[in-house]
Amino acid sequence: MTADPFGELAARAEILKLARVLGEPPERFPFLATVPAADIRALREQAADALFEANIGVLRRMAAASRLLPAPALAAITQKAFGPLLSARMAGLVDPARGLDIARRLSPAFLADVAAELDPRKARAIISGIPANLVADVTRELRRRNDWITLGRFVDHAGERTAEAGLAVLDDAALLRVSFLLDDKAKAAALIALLPHRRYEGILRAAGEHDLWHAVFALTGVLGEPEYAALARAARELGEQEKREAVRRARELGVLDELGPLGEALTE
Amino acid sequence: MAPSKRTLAEQLGGALPEGIDALDEEHKQVLGDALRAARRRQAAALSAAAEESLSHVPFLLRGAVRKAAGL
Numbered sequence: 458m459t460a461d462p463f464g465e466l467a468a469r470a471e472i473l474k475l476a477r478v479l480g481e482p483p484e485r486f487p488f489l490a491t492v493p494a495a496d497i498r499a500l501r502e503q504a505a506d507a508l509f510e511a512n513i514g515v516l517r518r519m520a521a522a523s524r525l526l527p528a529p530a531l532a533a534i535t536q537k538a539f540g541p542l543l544s545a546r547m548a549g550l551v552d553p554a555r556g557l558d559i560a561r562r563l564s565p566a567f568l569a570d571v572a573a574e575l576d577p578r579k580a581r582a583i584i585s586g587i588p589a590n591l592v593a594d595v596t597r598e599l600r601r602r603n604d605w606i607t608l609g610r611f612v613d614h615a616g617e618r619t620a621e622a623g624l625a626v627l628d629d630a631a632l633l634r635v636s637f638l639l640d641d642k643a644k645a646a647a648l649i650a651l652l653p654h655r656r657y658e659g660i661l662r663a664a665g666e667h668d669l670w671h672a673v674f675a676l677t678g679v680l681g682e683p684e685y686a687a688l689a690r691a692a693r694e695l696g697e698q699e700k701r702e703a704v705r706r707a708r709e710l711g712v713l714d715e716l717g718p719l720g721e722a723l724t725e
Numbered sequence: 726m727a728p729s730k731r732t733l734a735e736q737l738g739g740a741l742p743e744g745i746d747a748l749d750e751e752h753k754q755v756l757g758d759a760l761r762a763a764r765r766r767q768a769a770a771l772s773a774a775a776e777e778s779l780s781h782v783p784f785l786l787r788g789a790v791r792k793a794a795g796l
Contacts, residue, residue: 479759480766488752496744503737504760511764512771515795519775522793525786538778542770 462711466675467494470638475501477606478508498640505576509546519543520550528555532562541570549579556583565594572599573607577614584615589622596623600631609638612648624648629656629663637672642679649676650684657691665699670706677716689718693725700724733757736764 471494476483478501489497523531535544548556548571560568560583572595577584587595592615599608608627612620612635627635632652636645652660664673673688680688692700700723707713713720733753734741737760745753775794782790 479756479763481759481762485755485759488748488755492744492748496742499742500737500745500756503739503742504763507737507760508763508767512768515771515775518793518795519778522790525790525793526782530783534778534781538774538781540770540774540777542767543774543778546771 462715463675463677464494465490466671466710466712468492468497469671470494470675471497471501474498474606474610474638475504478505502578505578509549509576509579512546516543516546516550520547523547523551524555528558529562532559535559536563536567541567541574544571545574545576545580548575548583553580553582553586556580557586560587561591565591565598568595569598569602569604569607572611573604577610581614584611585619587619589618592619592622593626596626600627605631605634605638608635610640613640613644617647620644620648621651624651629660630667630669633660633664633667633669633672637669637675645676646679646681646684649680654684654687654691657688658694661688661691661695661703662699665695665702668706670703671710673703673719674707674710674712674716677712677719686718689722692719692722695723730757730761733760736760 468490472483472486472489475489475497476486526534539547551559563571568591596608608623608631612623615623624632624635632648636649639645661673664670676688677685692703695703703723704713707716707720707723713724716723733745733756736757740746741753745756748756779787779791779794
């Protein structure tokens with residue numbers, strides 16, 4: 458169990474992701490709030506593997522049978538009959554070149570459905586090969602649905618080029634929501650580092666407008682020193698009321714004394 | 726008597742992460758029940774999708790696909 462406030466923030470993100478894998482509302486698992494995030498994540502990966510393996514026999518046979526069909530016919534059947542779950546499970550079992558050929562023929566809306574069911578660890582080669590324009594279209598669709606969990610999982614497992622193509626279409630609030638849900642915090646730091654520092658003020662304002670201060674605070678100890686200092690400088694530009702609200706949330710989450718330069722900027 | 730349900734660890738086929746293993750049995754059961762329900766939903770959805778997909782396969786290939794898929 459953890460009494461570390463940043464640990465509890467990380468656990469909160471992990472509970473959302475575990476609940477998604479299990480198809481349950483996160484409110485069903487309040488008892489996980491103080492479990493170390495790494496353990497909840499490990500459980501999620503075990504559960505995803507168990508679900509993938511549960512029907513592996515029939516999935517392998519379906520994947521073998523799919524090789525008998527030409528790509529255009531298979532793409533049509535994928536969208537009309539397989540549905541997102543079967544497509545997502547099979548994506549981990551087909552040859553990546555073939556999977557990519559099929560993916561290119563599917564609509565962004567259907568790909569977004571598949572993405573929500575997909576275990577990205579099983580289909581990394583396909584994800585990384587999807588053309589940038591299609592990544593951007595699927596990202597827009599996931600953003601329209603407010604599906605931050607799926608977006609986060611993909612940024613985690615996509616190559617840098619794919620992740621950048623997706624992030625280019627996200628606004629400040631969406632960036633915060635996705636960065637909060639990333640497994641790989643180094644990736645969150647790398648992605649925030651890609652943004653021009655002039656965008657940081659907008660990100661902080663978005664945190665205030667959309668109740669996302671927890672996602673900003675979760676970047677403490679994750680961002681590199683230049684980015685964190687730039688974030689603190691941006692915080693100085695906020696209005697008094699915005700700062701007060703940020704401080705109130707930081708106190709509520711028990712992190713105010715741990716925020717370093719950002720905390721100083723918010724309280725000065 | 727109803728058969729006993731498999732525990733979370735049994736369903737996962739391995740040791741639980743330390744922080745999960747340390748939870749009360751009641752909470753581990755909540756997680757186990759959720760995983761069991763997810764498996765049931767998945768099996769039903771996959772089975773329905775597999776049957777449905779066959780009706781969309783071109784007629785000439787249907788026999789070969791049915792055989793390969795074991796349907």
